[in-house]
Amino acid sequence: MDPLVRQVFSELHLSPGQVIQGTFASRSGWLPGAGSLTLPVHNPATGEIIAQVEPTDPDDYERLLEESRAIGEKWRSIPAPRRGEAIRLIGEALRTHKEALGSLVSLEVGKIKAEGSGEVQEMIDMADFSLGQSRMLYGRTLVSERPEHRMMEQWHPLGVVGIVTAFNFPVAVYSWNAFLAAICGNTVIWKPSPKGMLSAIAVQKIVIDVLSKNQFPQFSSLMIDHENRLAERFCADPRLGLLSFTGSTAVGRKVSEIRAAQLGRSLMELGGNNAVLVDETADLDLAVPSIVFGAVGTAGQRCTTTRRLIVAEEIAKPLLDRLVLAYRQIRIGHPLDPATLMGPLIDEPAVERYLAVIEELKRLGAKILYGGRRIEGPGHFVEPTLVEASPDWPLVRRETFAPILYVLTFRQFEEAIRLQNAVPQGLSSALFTTNLRRAELFLSSRGSDCGIANINIGTSGAEIGGAFGGEKETGGGREAGTDAWKNYMRRQTNTINWSRELPLAQGIRFRVDRNQPD
Numbered sequence: 237m238d239p240l241v242r243q244v245f246s247e248l249h250l251s252p253g254q255v256i257q258g259t260f261a262s263r264s265g266w267l268p269g270a271g272s273l274t275l276p277v278h279n280p281a282t283g284e285i286i287a288q289v290e291p292t293d294p295d296d297y298e299r300l301l302e303e304s305r306a307i308g309e310k311w312r313s314i315p316a317p318r319r320g321e322a323i324r325l326i327g328e329a330l331r332t333h334k335e336a337l338g339s340l341v342s343l344e345v346g347k348i349k350a351e352g353s354g355e356v357q358e359m360i361d362m363a364d365f366s367l368g369q370s371r372m373l374y375g376r377t378l379v380s381e382r383p384e385h386r387m388m389e390q391w392h393p394l395g396v397v398g399i400v401t402a403f404n405f406p407v408a409v410y411s412w413n414a415f416l417a418a419i420c421g422n423t424v425i426w427k428p429s430p431k432g433m434l435s436a437i438a439v440q441k442i443v444i445d446v447l448s449k450n451q452f453p454q455f456s457s458l459m460i461d462h463e464n465r466l467a468e469r470f471c472a473d474p475r476l477g478l479l480s481f482t483g484s485t486a487v488g489r490k491v492s493e494i495r496a497a498q499l500g501r502s503l504m505e506l507g508g509n510n511a512v513l514v515d516e517t518a519d520l521d522l523a524v525p526s527i528v529f530g531a532v533g534t535a536g537q538r539c540t541t542t543r544r545l546i547v548a549e550e551i552a553k554p555l556l557d558r559l560v561l562a563y564r565q566i567r568i569g570h571p572l573d574p575a576t577l578m579g580p581l582i583d584e585p586a587v588e589r590y591l592a593v594i595e596e597l598k599r600l601g602a603k604i605l606y607g608g609r610r611i612e613g614p615g616h617f618v619e620p621t622l623v624e625a626s627p628d629w630p631l632v633r634r635e636t637f638a639p640i641l642y643v644l645t646f647r648q649f650e651e652a653i654r655l656q657n658a659v660p661q662g663l664s665s666a667l668f669t670t671n672l673r674r675a676e677l678f679l680s681s682r683g684s685d686c687g688i689a690n691i692n693i694g695t696s697g698a699e700i701g702g703a704f705g706g707e708k709e710t711g712g713g714r715e716a717g718t719d720a721w722k723n724y725m726r727r728q729t730n731t732i733n734w735s736r737e738l739p740l741a742q743g744i745r746f747r748v749d750r751n752q753p754d
């Protein structure tokens with residue numbers, strides 16, 4: 237085993253060479269899996285197996301649910317600012333292990349080290365944010381229409397919150413949900429993607445270590461699923477006060493239907509098809525690096541990845557020349573090599589989906605300006621691809637989780653906005669311009685229809701302080717910043733009568749004269 241991997245494993249208490257347990261129940265601790273089944277963890281840059289994980293025994297599912305529910309009764313009776321203190325301590329532990337955890341994320345999902353560490357920083361930021369929020373679970377006092385009555389709103393926890401996360405942000409998305417859910421008084425059960433399970437286990441170990449050292453209840457449980465044997469049961473479980481799902485639109489749609497059928501709450505963060513618009517007044521020194529980071533960062537596997545470039549005809553040539561030059565300099569390689577700017581795709585099926593799109597583009601006669609090939613050798617590497625496309629092609633409307641950037645052009649600015657909005661997804665969007673009127677139009681109700689709309693910065697790399705999520709097929713959910721905490725709570729309206737009368741609302745008179753026996 238590589239010395240770095242050994243060091244990362246030992247710092248994060250993962251035993252190299254031994255099968256790692258993948259189930260943590262809040263009271264029973266780590267549970268053995270069922271029989272001899274183990275799941276390999278691959279390094280997508282080399283194809284090597286770096287660990288073996290024992291998935292959750294389906295027979296343990298009930299125990300996970302019931303223990304989480306039981307521990308929730310204790311957890312929710314701890315005052316919210318104390319719960320915030322638990323999250324602060326987790327944030328401190330994440331600071332200590334930032335480098336090791338960042339490296340593990342890079343090793344497991346192939347994002348470059350800077351992005352792996354950036355993801356852990358996103359968790360630390362979420363911990364700080366949640367600590368502050370734990371003192372701000374504000375309800376309102378309302379004026380009553382009746383004399384000597386007081387009304388107020390309170391927020392209460394939902395119970396057990398289910399969190400399903402995707403491989404591309406194997407740890408940060410847990411923190412968006414779990415840290416806020418926890419300060420709100422919920423317990424959580426986390427089902428990570430099987431392609432990001434080792435990072436999830438490492439995070440779970442950090443969390444439980446902090447909680448047990450500080451005598452806090454274990455609010456976070458983990459289950460590693462195999463072939464979706466537990467996922468369906470989990471998503472359909474009416475005992476979950478909320479199911480937060482991050483993943484593809486296709487799966488999210490199914491999960492949403494199951495939840496809606498039982499009127500259960502869900503929080504959806506699904507696919508994006510994000511565009512950068514560049515008008516003829518744009519500062520290309522800002523636009524070029526933003527487009528490259530947006531399209532190539534995380535090898536095009538972010539939900540916020542820039543997938544469409546919508547550029548004014550008169551500026552297309554200079555912009556594309558600069559982009560091709562920049563693409564040529566992108567160092568592709570092992571994600572832990574500091575010179576690398578783009579790592580591998582997550583697995584072989586992802587490479588096949590990339591190649592299928594390239595084939596489709598060739599059939600359509602598209603002009604590929606850069607890239608379009610797989611890089612032979614070990615690992616799942618492909619070239620970042622820049623291609624002229626037509627907005628009418630069905631593949632431009634789809635989200636392909638790969639570094640393929642479609643270039644479209646426009647003449648009128650209104651047309652650019654129309655193109656931006658003409659896809660089923662609505663996550664992130666950006667406009668590069670120095671024209672104030674266009675900037676404001678883009679952000680107005682006649683502009684971008686996305687949950688995120690930026691001026692002179694790219695589509696990806698959002699800060700946690702803003703609510704994160706999008707419209708249409710992106711699912712409508714908002715996570716992380718501003719008032720996303722309300723997702724994890726139920727609202728209760730209280731009316732308190734401190735008078736000696738019983739006036740009814742709306743002035744209704746309803747009274748029996750005698751209601752006491754003589």
Ligand code: UN1
Binds near residue numbers: 699
């Ligand atoms: C995702 O790809 O699921 O804004 C999340 C960003 C990151 C989060 C991406 N902060 O790109």
